[in-house]
Amino acid sequence: MKLKVQIDRLCSANDIKPYRLAKDTGLSHSLLWKLRHGKTKGIKFEVLEKICEAFECEPNDVLLRVKPIKRGRSTRKGR
DSSP states (O other): OEEEEOHHHHHHHTTOOHHHHHHHHOOOHHHHHHHHTTOOSOOOHHHHHHHHHHHTOOHHHHEEEEOOOOOOOOOOTTO
16 A cells, blocks of 8 residues: 555645645645655654644545555466
8 A cells, every 4th residue: 555645636625836835834845846746755743734734634634545556467368
């Protein structure tokens, strides 16, 4: 399983630009970019709390658990 940070979805739903989120939370643009694009290995509780406060939501609204796509063997003959 993999966790995906739903910042873009929350920004769209609340009509907030990521730039404004950075300003409102005091989080850096680069950190938010990394979270939005899945370029981090984890998230600090402090960061998660700031995002939750900005959107008035719970951590489960920010994080989405994604199942990896299984790529099985082909069942076609001749392979």
